[in-house]
Amino acid sequence: MVDEALIVVDVQNDFCPGGALAVAGGDEIVPVVNALIERFEHVILTQDWHPAKHSSFASQHVGKAPFSSTAMPYGEQTLWPDHCVQGSGGAEFHKALKWTKAELVLRKGFRPAIDSYSAFFENDRSTPTGLGGYLRERGISALTLCGLATDFCVAFSAIDAVRQGFSVRVELEACRAIDLDESLSQSLNAMRAAGVVID
Ligand code: VGL
Numbered sequence: 643m644v645d646e647a648l649i650v651v652d653v654q655n656d657f658c659p660g661g662a663l664a665v666a667g668g669d670e671i672v673p674v675v676n677a678l679i680e681r682f683e684h685v686i687l688t689q690d691w692h693p694a695k696h697s698s699f700a701s702q703h704v705g706k707a708p709f710s711s712t713a714m715p716y717g718e719q720t721l722w723p724d725h726c727v728q729g730s731g732g733a734e735f736h737k738a739l740k741w742t743k744a745e746l747v748l749r750k751g752f753r754p755a756i757d758s759y760s761a762f763f764e765n766d767r768s769t770p771t772g773l774g775g776y777l778r779e780r781g782i783s784a785l786t787l788c789g790l791a792t793d794f795c796v797a798f799s800a801i802d803a804v805r806q807g808f809s810v811r812v813e814l815e816a817c818r819a820i821d822l823d824e825s826l827s828q829s830l831n832a833m834r835a836a837g838v839v840i841d
């Protein structure tokens with residue numbers, strides 16, 4: 643159908659086993675994601691793409707450990723190990739991901755002072771990435787999301803997509819979670835409450 647797109651979120655080396663912010667089983671989704679890519683006419687990828695010394699890295703906050711959190715001007719921010727640095731091998735897509743069909747690669751998290759989990763809005767929840775306008779201008783109204791990680795970039799993207807008026811489905815078998823402090827169950831509840839269809 644012409645008005646549907648698949649959005650593949652952050653299937654990058656750093657989120658796979660051996661990577662800097664490895665998600666358990668992150669690599670297991672690759673064949674499932676590849677099968678989805680074949681099925682969809684329109685495919686969009688997101689790529690977490692941070693400058694070195696990004697403010698979401700615990701290394702930039704004295705005395706803070708990875709997976710702790712800190713107050714940023716835009717709100718509470720989880721602090722991560724250094725990951726997905728622009729141009730690094732860790733920022734590349736998993737080598738088995740069949741990504742060449744993608745019509746758009748949307749990079750996010752490139753502003754030093756603000757993180758961006760969602761493909762639509764940065765973590766201040768108000769700076770747009772432009773993806774909403776891109777999809778609307780192309781007449782795409784229904785989105786299926788998959789990728790890494792379920793409870794951060796997939797969930798934030800899915801909820802923002804509903805708020806932007808898209809009809810949104812998440813393919814859980816093509817997702818894996820970080821699951822910090824129950825964040826997986828919280829994100830599933832939040833997605834369902836927002837109106838995301840979860841398969
Ligand atoms: C992500 C934490 C930090 C994600 C990205 O892709 O879910 N999580 N950066």
Ligand code: ZN
Nearest residue numbers: 690725726751
């Ligand atoms: Zn990141």
